[in-house]
Amino acid sequence: MPMDVPMVEVEGAGMVYGTGEAAVRALDGVDLAVRRGEMLALVGPSGSGKTTLLMILGCLLRPSAGEVRVDGAPVAGLAPAVLGALRLSRMGFIFQGYNLFPALTALENVQLALDLKGRDLDEGADLLHRVGLGARLNSYPRQLSGGEKQRVAVARALAGEPGIILADEPTAALDTANGLGVVELLHELAQAGRAVVVVTHDPRVAGLADRIVRIQDGRIAA
């Protein structure tokens, strides 16, 4: 893939929830391209459409209008199973509520993602070492602090070395020190050649981003 092709992009993306009088336009004519090595922060008030845009970029939501392309290829006609496979191979997700599997240890949470991607499970320990959790491999999520849980989530998102990392409010539940640690980690991932998109209200995240995109009433604000 040529270096100048965006890793993920939307063109004229619109999203309407509901129908008739109950219809709500969450996104309207958004054009956005995220390139390799770039950390992009999506900011804006609550309900502005940031998370909707993130879900569309992550192929979790089909837009009502416009086109989504991953590595330059449109995804509109792909079946749900193919979209799932695309997410699995090209994307890593980090959720506000961590979404770890409580019955699995930190290592097993990462190994589960590796297993899904057909990778060697031994890589799990390496990934957790990379995010500074080498000493907590066998801890369950309930035994970890919020910052540690989010680091496990980052390690899980990195399983299989996906090119695109999509994070939804990754520091919202963290204190200052832990939040900063996670933000720096995401920045490092972008510097290592990934495309990182972060939805955030956190000025620390925005401060480290290569580009800030402000969403207002479903549109990109000037």
Place this chain on the structure above:
Amino acid sequence: MTGKRHWGMGMAGLLGWRNLAHDRSRFVVTLTGIVFAVVLFTMQVGLFLGFQDSTTTIIRHTGADLWVLGKGARNFEITLPIQERELYLVRSVPGVERAEPLIVQFVPWKKPGGGDESVIVVGFDLNSGLAGPWGLVAGDAAELRRPATVAIDTLFADKLGVPGAGEGKEATVEINGHRARIVAMTQGIRSFTTSPWVFTSLRTAFDLTGFNEDRSNYVIAKVAAGADVTAVRDSLRAILPRCDVYASEEFAAMTRDYWMFTTGAGASVLVSAVLGLLVGAVIVAQVLYATTVDHLAEFGTLRAMGAPSAFIYKVILGQAVISAVLGHVLGIAVSLLVAKGSEAGAAVILVPLPLAGSLFGVTLAMCVGASLVSIRKAMTIDPAMVFQR
């Protein structure tokens, strides 16, 4: 691919197992539900088998190969008398080693403390080696040679008002207006009709039942070594037009089918067994559905990550299989204990090992079937939900 594979279960199996076992109290509730379901239907099926077994217990223990009885009878307990000449005809057929009369008759039993019970007198030829009592735990069957002596089963001693019989205590009773002495006790000879068996000699049976000595309910026959039972049976049918002739297995099957399928008694046990199965299936469906619903958010995460449907199927079906194995093992263990305890009662519950094995298929089918309902729930989750919490 290399690396640890978690005891061959794969990550899907591991997640299924951990989802079940992680919350101990939830796991106990789930297992309890499945064990209860397994015990419920095993008990019902075991009770059905126990009843079924009790319908043919005398036939199976007589040692006879062939049964000659009045035309049209459909079970062991109720038959019309046949004449002595039939006995001699049977003895005349080549291939018959020996043939003896057998009396089986309902008569009233007056309890020593007052009150009446119905019993079934089984009068047999003490010299024939056919149709005598088995499982003696007190007294001596040879004592039955004495006039007016009988053997009863310990299971029915209380019911018949002779609780101390067989424990060194002399027990004289009144049967159909005749006095008789209990000289032997058996253990475990049950009666489907709930009327206890009373074994006695042919001579005493004539007195107790009021049968003329040229009458009996049956002629039972043993064929000679090397003779073909079916061929002998056919020969007997040819010369006994006023009688029915059956091989033992045929007669047992006819009696069993009569009691189990053409009377309300057997049908009610059968319906209970089927209801036990249905109730068990509903319980299992509910507990496994609840287990999946408890983890819906995690299935949403898997779908958001892009996990293929097969992986989610494996997780949920893995839970079902693990639940089935553990629930079945524990359920059968409990059932075997209950079945063992039932041996001392009038209604035995039979849980033979082949039944325990084959019921695993039922347990597995119930668990997997219940899981299929919950799979639909897991597969229809919108993966975008993970961003909407």
